[in-house]
Amino acid sequence: MLTDFLRLVKGFVLFIGPSEAGKTSILRRLVTGKFEEHEPTLGFREENIAKVRVLEIGGQETFRKYWKDALEQKPVKVFFVIDIAKDLDLQDYYQFVQNYPTISKRTVLTANKFDLIKNVPEAINSIESAIICSAKENDGMFDILESIASMRSKAESKRPQISKSEENKSESIENKTESIIKEFQDKF
Secondary structure (H helix, E strand, O other), X not given: OHHXXXXXXXXXXXXXXXXXOOHHHHHHHHHHOOOOOOOOOOXXXXXXXXXXXXXXXXXXXXXXXXXXXXXXXXXXXXXXXXEOOOHHXXXXXXXXXXXXXXXXXXXXXXXXXXXXOOOOOHHHHOOOOEEEOEOOOOEOHHHHHHHHHHHHHHHHHHXXXXXXXXXXXXXXXXXHHHHHHHHHHHHO
């Protein structure tokens, strides 16, 4: 079922990672502006954030086979969400990068639950494409949103334009991203 769905999906952002890392909590925070505790996702969930299709796949071993199916559809960006307080979650990330070296260039390590620790582990600080966040405390949510919104801006800039004023032609991706983020500021 998911495999058939994925064949139809184009231009999406993927949220994957170990079970109970907080993928759903991050997505719900971005959509509603509120923190909500959730049971682990059994299967997959779809959201639209900043007019970008976002797909989340559960982290239990039985669902990880679907990660590969989703990755084969070439998501625009992958957020690999871990619980920053769990060393095993970071090991899952390293294993993912090793298994999918070409995808890892489009992957953002999203180290959630920062509110549970005192200091960010050095191993995470050394990862260039990492966002330290806490869905519960709302830390790092704008960084995630900005990254998702930039995907929309990049996609829009690649579409052929029929007619635009000179003012619209010169608008940069950064300006589009800022306007998308401003749309969401009232939620936080």
